[in-house]
Amino acid sequence: MKKSFLLLSILAAISVVAAEAPGAQAAFEKPSESVAAPENFAFDSAPGQQAVLSGEKFEFQTEVSRLMNIVINSLYKTPEIFLRELISNGSDALDKVRFQALTDPSALDANPNLNVTIAVNKEKRTITITDSGIGMTKQDLQKNLGTIAKSGTSEFLETMAGDKADMDLIGKFGVGFYSVFLVADKVRVTSKNNNDDQYIWESTAVNDFTIAKDPAGNTLGRGTQIAIHLKEDQVQYLEDTRLQELITKYSEFINFPIYIRRTKTKLVDVETTAEKAEPKDDSDDSEEAKVEEAKEEDESKKEKVSVTYEEDDLMNTNKPIWIRDPKSVTAKEYDEFYPVLARDPTAKAMAYSHFKAEGDVEFKAIMYIPNEAPKDLFQRVDSKYANVKLYVKRVFITDDSTDFLPRWLGFLKVIVDAEDAPLNVSRETVQSSKSIKAINKHLVKKLFDLLKTLSKDEQKYNDFFSEFGPSLKLGALEDRSNVKKISRLLRYRSSHNDDFTSLENYVSRMKKGQRDIFYFAGATVKEIKQSPFVESLLARGYEVLYMNDPIDEILLSQLTNFENKNFQNVAKSNLNLGDEDTNADTEKELETKYAPLVDWMQATLLKDIEKVRVSNRLTTSPAALVANDHGMTANMERLMEGQARQNREAMMHKFMMSQKKIMEINPGHPLIIGLLERVNRDPKAFEQDAHFQEMIKVLYDITLVRSGYNLKETVKDFAGRVENMLRINLGVDPTAEATFDAPQAEPRDKEEVEEEISNREDLLKADDEKPGMISAEELNRMMKEFTDNTNPTADEVKPRVNVEDIVAQAEEELDAEGSTETKEAVHDEL
Known part of the structure; x- marks a missing residue:
């Protein structure tokens, strides 16, 4: 009984301490063994044709076909979401195998390191995403990627058609995987579960898919590899910078390391075969000379050669400190995390609050007050502002909602991580207005608590009010429910x-x-x-x-x-x-x-x-x-x-x-x-x-x-x-006027006016010249000025160089060497 209770306690706490678990930290420090990307992608067939993979074919369920049509054409706002969904699925698989390893340590024998690796092949237009998670059996591939529970699918399709907005669809469907078809025309999934052989699932998102045992055998050890053949108009995702941007945006705080495999070059020393040197008379050589000769011979055997190799670079180095107990986070860690949240390496915060909210929606959050007010704070007060970043299980969801905080708090920087937020099926917005109001209520309450604490330090609070006082005053005008609280902060x-x-x-x-x-x-x-x-x-x-x-x-x-x-x-x-x-x-x-x-x-x-x-x-x-x-x-x-x-x-x-x-x-x-x-x-x-x-x-x-x-x-x-x-x-006459004898200006001579008109025509012609071009006349004039300025005056004339004297001197030196052929060659050169 005690053992069972202990096990349950461990399982309940694993999601809280995941970021601090030794295994997780070790995974960030050491990547797993390199898993090769598929050489033959089996994507040689023309678009719309069947995949080359030969195996057992299955028809998609009717609901799944309809679902993929919705996903591809109307569900997601932007195709870039596919990378977030696939990395999230990989993270879930890694969580499952780590959870399994608590009761069965042998689950990690095939690969003790837990991470996600992304590789790109620009020539084949492919992206490969590999995780060392729990993997899928053949049955799992067929069930998870080809079918969805009848009742659940029907509900989903009804929801999409009936404009219902109160369903939490995440977790009931595998729609996240299907987002891959936003950018891909063909997909191959290779997976290895500890309880089965390695299998391949392949589809073009048309009508069917193929499952076959991998002829290459167990190349993954354990985990899943998703190989994506991109559409012609989606090649932007082959660029490292674009992939890194999306990982930073959506998956920066995933519990497991995310690597991008990059091709690099470096110079290395290699030994070469040295030619045999002419024998020398050793009678006149000293011992020191022999040692020096040996060193030169060793150095002559080495040369620098450029070598190309592949290396996995870690993308998500920042840790999600908000999931930890506030007592375990140091002030330095809070200060270092703020520039990450603000996306500004020079940004600083004057105060912060780390808390957990419970109620209609449970979430953990860190709220920061910046050191300075944004310069455009009140210029953008009527537009959207990204001051609240919503995460669900450390996966970025959105920052474009103005409902999480009232606009007068647009200066705050907040990160919210909700474990069970009621999201819509595409995970891009929160569906329940009740949940949004609950988040809003908690954040505003914590802001007042933070300011109350800050006001105990008079100098600090005065600095805050100098920067953000107008925001509080705007709040007193707009937020009538909190006007009394705000008035005490003025x-x-x-x-x-x-x-x-x-x-x-x-x-x-x-x-x-x-x-x-x-x-x-x-x-x-x-x-x-x-x-x-x-x-x-x-x-x-x-x-x-x-x-x-x-x-x-x-x-x-x-x-x-x-x-x-x-x-x-x-x-x-x-x-x-x-x-x-x-x-x-x-x-x-x-x-x-x-x-x-x-x-x-x-x-x-x-x-x-x-x-x-x-x-x-x-x-x-x-x-x-x-x-x-x-x-x-x-x-x-x-x-x-x-x-x-x-x-x-x-x-x-x-x-x-x-x-x-x-x-x-x-x-x-x-x-x-x-x-x-x-x-x-x-x-x-x-x-x-x-x-x-x-x-x-x-x-x-x-x-x-x-x-x-x-x-x-x-x-x-x-x-x-x-x-x-x-x-x-x-006693001055009020009607008297000032006297001033003003000299009259004379009109210009006719010749002066004509000269000005002529000069104006020259300027107009110059304006018509193309940028960077000058006329031949202008070039000649400039060359003449240059020549006149560089030619020395009579006082500055230097002794001229006599070429004939130089040639004669060179010939005398050649005669002294006694080489007729060399003399003739050098003479011709001179």
């Missing part, structure tokens, strides 16, 4: 200090009687600090949140409150500081006192503003323009105006520019006090005092700019108004 600069602060910390610092969370939105923090809208609040000791992200104001208009504290935009007209009741009498007195000035200003600015009123929010600025409760602040108007221009919506742009604001004046500012005194001197002289009207308009323009709005008129009009005020103050 961070803003504030008047409290220059660091980020959370909304939770802001609430904890609120003053006595403060009911609202005060904020102001602008282009930069520096601009916000200098705004007249924050003056009074800062003077009274209130904290103001500085929001310089374009999405902030839109977000808070939707968020409305945090912990029952409303958000109050200090640029809006309904600003409540909490002391309105205590200052009511004072404010009423000021309104009465400044009523004449308010009337004058409203009459002057009637076309530009909604109204003028005495302010309780200003301390150092003379005036400010505020939006009404339902109007747009300067920041919002700038954003909307830019959007209107970008979309060329003239009506929207016109509407934005026509919105009137409320002008608030500071009753304690000297400029406003001076204007009041001017009005009180003659309250009825409004229409006659043009200079005073001009001052009011200048004040409005200045206030417009200081409040963050754009000038309603042109800059020229604004500058002209200021200039006019300067003229009046200096």
Whole structure:
């Protein structure tokens, strides 16, 4: 009983520890013995004819023929899937023999190494995929590759015809193998099982297949070899780079080594037969000279020769660390795995979470937060993004679904491995929307857990928010079910200090009687600090949140409150500081006192503003323009105006520019006090005092700019108004014009114009010349310039070389050697 329980425990754990099993690791370190690719492929017959293999023929079941027709013509999105399916089948066969070896170690005697090897023969247009798995008997070949259970096939065909989408078809059919006919016109499967001889299955995916005992005998030892004869239009899969790309994409994390057999060359030393040397007189040779002569003789017997050989290169070196216990994975391993997942060798992650999810769908996953936000993060927010890679039993399925995570989490990099995901028959998409929602729910929950942990390190979390804060804000707008969780993760600069602060910390610092969370939105923090809208609040000791992200104001208009504290935009007209009741009498007195000035200003600015009123929010600025409760602040108007221009919506742009604001004046500012005194001197002289009207308009323009709005008129009009005020103050006539005696430019001579026209025609001719070509005239001119520049001047002339002197000197040397024939030959050469 104890032994049975122990065995069951081992079997249950094998899928979990497979990647760490010593046998598996050893298989990655040492490939199996080289298995030869079939020399005679038996694919010499013309397309559409029977295979050459002579053996027992079988007819495909009707359902299988229909199934293959669906597979080949409509099931898979891309032909490249065939390699993933065949490698996955090989991996399953390797798992089975390793599982069998737990109770019967002799199962591995024929070949203890477990791996998959891929070989290519470009001349024969073939690919051979060999695994050292459990192999198939003759009966298995007939059953697995020629028939499918009647009920299962019928269900499958009904599903394909009836648009049902809730069936888990994987594991019930051998449709993965039939994907080979996406790229092949002929296929041969050679297989050896420990319980049978080696057999061959061969078909052209027409109507029948042939099974025969392999006349070559047991060449595999154990396992299966699938030989594929490619269609003429599928030769791209004969290229090593293409095969390696597909293995990396789909099968990188298979538990077993995957090798590509490559033909290589290298230089080796080989011995050659040395010619017998002339006998020498040894009387004058020293012992040292004899040793040196022997060394030279040995070296002369060796030469470099190019040798061609085959070698298996390992393709899947990366390990699937997500299937391991998180406690057994080191931080270094997590850091090294992220560039693999991101497909960027320089990529780094700032945080990660390794977890197992249980429920409707069980899966293991690793979630990474990148060190930097992608540059196109918000440019591709409405398009597909491959941030979640779905694997099933370490086989890549898809990364093109946007449903696994909401789009505001498009910056995450996640790998999900589900053991029993309900996939469609082609394994390219998840069928069950319920399962997708379950994965989505788990991933979002783990993201919040990860950020909560990260926020304990204030500096790290601030770095995260600097990169991905806009993503969280987008989430608060879109993901209403998680808006409260997201709001606790938001961070803003504030008047409290220059660091980020959370909304939770802001609430904890609120003053006595403060009911609202005060904020102001602008282009930069520096601009916000200098705004007249924050003056009074800062003077009274209130904290103001500085929001310089374009999405902030839109977000808070939707968020409305945090912990029952409303958000109050200090640029809006309904600003409540909490002391309105205590200052009511004072404010009423000021309104009465400044009523004449308010009337004058409203009459002057009637076309530009909604109204003028005495302010309780200003301390150092003379005036400010505020939006009404339902109007747009300067920041919002700038954003909307830019959007209107970008979309060329003239009506929207016109509407934005026509919105009137409320002008608030500071009753304690000297400029406003001076204007009041001017009005009180003659309250009825409004229409006659043009200079005073001009001052009011200048004040409005200045206030417009200081409040963050754009000038309603042109800059020229604004500058002209200021200039006019300067003229009046200096006693200069407002109508006087500047004097300037401008010298007149002279027309060009007729000859100069004609020369320019002539030069233009030459340029046009040159433009018509072909690239890289020059005319004969241009070449002659260039050669002349080169000759002139390289010929030495009189001062630079060097002694000329006399050829006759060189010949005479050479002849004297030949005469000294006494060889007449050599002399004549060299003379002719000279």
